[in-house]
Amino acid sequence: MKVGVLGAGSIGSVVAEALRDGLVPGAELAGVVDPALSPAGLPMCALPELLSTSDLVVEAAGQRALTDAGPQVLSAGCDLLVVSVGALAADGLLEKLLAAGPGAVHLSTGAIGGLDLLRSAALLGQFERVVIETTKKASSLVQPWMSEAEAEELRQATAPVELRRGPAREITAAFPKSANVAASVALAVRDWDVVEAAVIADPAAPLTSHVITAAGPAGEYRFEIRNRPSPQTPTSSQVVPYAVLSALEALATPRAVFR
Ligand SMILES: NC(=O)c1ccc[n+]([C@@H]2O[C@H](COP(=O)([O-])OP(=O)(O)OC[C@H]3O[C@@H](n4cnc5c(N)ncnc54)[C@H](O)[C@@H]3O)[C@@H](O)[C@H]2O)c1
Known part of the structure; x- marks a missing residue:
């Protein structure tokens, strides 16, 4: 499964590095899009290129980016794993994303369980x-x-x-x-x-x-x-990128996982 990452901040950079380093069986990094950051060692690209090379895009770019780019990701045929779940409080956004397919919408469990x-x-x-x-x-x-x-x-x-x-x-x-x-x-x-x-x-x-x-x-x-809060971004928790990686692993490899 080729995975694109939208946003190279505290969550996206950890996800992209883990994919680049082959830590998720069955998944590889297709590219990273971020208009503001270019972390060393990550294959940065533009959104159209990301969409043409990814099977799934991880959104770790913020609520605005999900609203703006989410429908485009899905209509290009890429699946979308949403991290900025709070954006879905906006009336109609989830319905808009679900209708934009063929790509499928997945929600990251993020910072919590249960x-x-x-x-x-x-x-x-x-x-x-x-x-x-x-x-x-x-x-x-x-x-x-x-x-x-x-x-x-x-x-x-x-x-x-x-x-x-x-x-x-x-x-x-x-x-x-x-x-x-x-x-x-x-x-x-x-x-x-x-x-x-x-x-x-x-x-x-x-x-x-x-x-x-x-x-x-x-x-x-x-x-x-x-x-434990993320040392870089205290509004976020350290475990959040690992929730994304665990979801990617479950999606990429056919094995018995909790759903
Ligand atoms: N689901 C959860 O439990 C959970 C937990 C923590 C954080 N979050 C959310 O995850 C998102 C990312 O958090 P973070 O701490 O990594 O943020 P961050 O600010 O460290 O990184 C976001 C990055 O996205 C980039 N970006 C902005 N617009 C973009 C666009 N259109 N395309 C590509 N990149 C774009 C920014 O330049 C920035 O580098 C936030 O919305 C945050 O609220 C969710």
């Missing part, structure tokens, strides 16, 4: 309550829409503070780099409205945590994930 069980349980019966609470280092949660006073308060915080709590769609839009996980949970349970998301800033948090609780006809669930 999505498989939530998906199975939602099939048995609609969830009554789903909550995802994300706690990150305060300084990584400053957003452009915050007033200077609010941003400064966050930078100087000495104790944990809940920044926002509300419907998953709203929280995903308010924290585009930190609430991809809320979108992933909403997509797994197939119900944006039932999912409440909260973002908590903790100045002392050494790890990024996501606590997912859910209750419905299938049972009651609680998942707690505590990820």
Whole structure:
């Protein structure tokens, strides 16, 4: 399977290097597209070239890039593995991507787990309550829409503070780099409205945590994930590129894997 990578930032560069170094059985690197970066040792190219040489494109370029380039990737016949899952909070984008094929759309599990069980349980019966609470280092949660006073308060915080709590769609839009996980949970349970998301800033948090609780006809669930942040990009977790690599391995090689 020839894999193109869109975005050579903290996630895309790790994915591209691993593919280049042959670490994913059955997959090889076709090329990398990034308008701003050209990391040494990676075969950079333009999007049309990437689309003509790839079977699958990993989107690790951000919400805007997924919206702009996603349909083009799929209509060129390439499959698309989406990392910027939060973009799918925008009304109609997922439907647009699904209709743009022949390429197929895959979603990366990214920073969290438990999505498989939530998906199975939602099939048995609609969830009554789903909550995802994300706690990150305060300084990584400053957003452009915050007033200077609010941003400064966050930078100087000495104790944990809940920044926002509300419907998953709203929280995903308010924290585009930190609430991809809320979108992933909403997509797994197939119900944006039932999912409440909260973002908590903790100045002392050494790890990024996501606590997912859910209750419905299938049972009651609680998942707690505590990820080490990426040293380059503290809004992201170190494991995220490895979620992409594990998905690529599952897609590229016929072997028994969990789906
Ligand atoms: N699903 C999850 O759990 C999860 C977890 C962490 C991050 N993410 C998301 O993954 C995405 C990438 O994160 P990152 O930390 O690697 O970001 P990053 O900012 O380090 O890298 C993004 C790169 O994409 C490039 N880019 C922008 N527009 C592009 C385009 N049109 N074509 C090609 N490249 C383009 C940028 O120049 C940049 O180098 C973000 O949207 C982030 O929110 C998802």
